[in-house]
Amino acid sequence: MGEKAVVIAAPGGPEQLKLVDVDVGAPGPGEIRIRHHACGLNYIDVYHRNGAYALPLPARLGMEGAGVVEAVGEGVTHLSVGDRAAYASQPPGAYATARVMPAKCVLKLPDAIDFETGAAMMLKGLTVQYLLRRTLPQGGLQAGDFVLFHAAAGGVGLIACQWARALGLQLIGTAGSDEKCQLALDHGAAHAINYRRDADFAARVREITGGRGVKVVYDSVGADTWEGSLNSLAPFGLLASFGGASGAVPPINIGTLAAKGSVYVTRPTLFTHIATHQATQAMGNELFDMVAGGKVRIRIDKRYALADVAEAHRDLEARRLLGSAVLLP
Structure with missing residues (x-):
């Protein structure tokens, strides 16, 4: 053959x-x-x-x-x-x-x-494993902690929603339609944000977290979400950029990380x-x-x-x- x-x-x-x-x-x-x-x-x-x-x-x-x-x-x-x-x-x-x-x-x-x-x-599954289990903010993640996960209704995202639920995490998922948001919720996301309707998703994240922000953002979207991802972090939070579906992340002024609350940025790969x-x-x-x-x-x-x-x-x-x-x- x-x-x-x-x-x-x-x-x-x-x-x-x-x-x-x-x-x-x-x-x-x-x-x-x-x-x-x-x-x-x-x-x-x-x-x-x-x-x-x-x-x-x-x-x-x-x-x-x-x-x-x-x-x-x-x-x-x-x-x-x-x-x-x-x-x-x-x-x-x-x-x-x-x-x-x-x-x-x-x-x-x-x-x-x-x-x-x-x-x-x-x-996708090994990607979620290294993100949720190995790419962790200062002090790690405990049950009840908030995390933000972009593209939550995609192949990686739906696995992440379920795995986060199994770990007891409060996963806030973003997606581009109400149908996709519902899918993320059905798979274990605690909250879902339709970023086409709520363009300032960081403001919604602040509302959901009582103003504090999330411990970690997992971002595979890149250029379109970068600024909002930084604005969603709690002090000492971690932004894990693991893809650029909307285009490459722009160059970073390292002083921005200080202004956002002594936050961390990493670019891991599987x-x-x-x-x-x-x-x-x-x-x-x-x-x-x-x-x-x-x-x-x-x-x-x-x-x-x-x-x-x-x-x-x-x-x-x-x-x-x-x-x-x-x-x-």
Whole structure:
């Protein structure tokens, strides 16, 4: 059977995404070959496609998937042929029927979790894990604390709403419609702000928190929300900027952090956190427990054939997707 993968020859719009024949080959030391049953779709894939995050060209896309291990390279001990497995990993290349890839970020998928859920949850779920469990304000987070989470009805956001509820946190979610706000509330957000109607979302945050502000803001929107995010923080609060869906954050005058109340800013990425197999496994175990235990349910809004990847990207960029989506090889 001929193998297929999605490749771009140059950065640009969804029309750049081409499904081509590829030779997969055998895994080398530290690698595995995996046959995908489902591939995840994430906003980082758009950044790779449009050149915001430059890749060597021609480039393959896709950062997460789930399937069955077909071959194991020398030195790989945590996976065996026939294992059900899932991953979020560099380098890109998950938009494919099968691939050879580094084994360190590939984890055994528990039997209680199906392939589509596995493909839809790894990058987003591990992102929520490192945010809510590892990217913490001074003194950490305790039950009852307020946090602000932008894009709360997206794939990452809906996982965050549920995980925050499980931790006892008061998550204030923002979204761009009443329907999306209701979805966030249904998934565990304590409050939801429609920022298209309440443009000054920071003022609403102050109302909700009795004037104090939140301990931490988790912001993947970037340029459009940056100022409001800073204005939503309590003294010594933390702004964790983990994406720029609306564009890059402008340069910061560091004196602003003093004026806003000795606040902190960080720009974390998932891939720093999953740099070793040990760290990936520990984070993955916590994610698997949340999902298998029913505390976090992964909403898959849409399924696309791998050949329809351009349509999937158009839907993703137009914010037509609620929750997660997967590509099916």
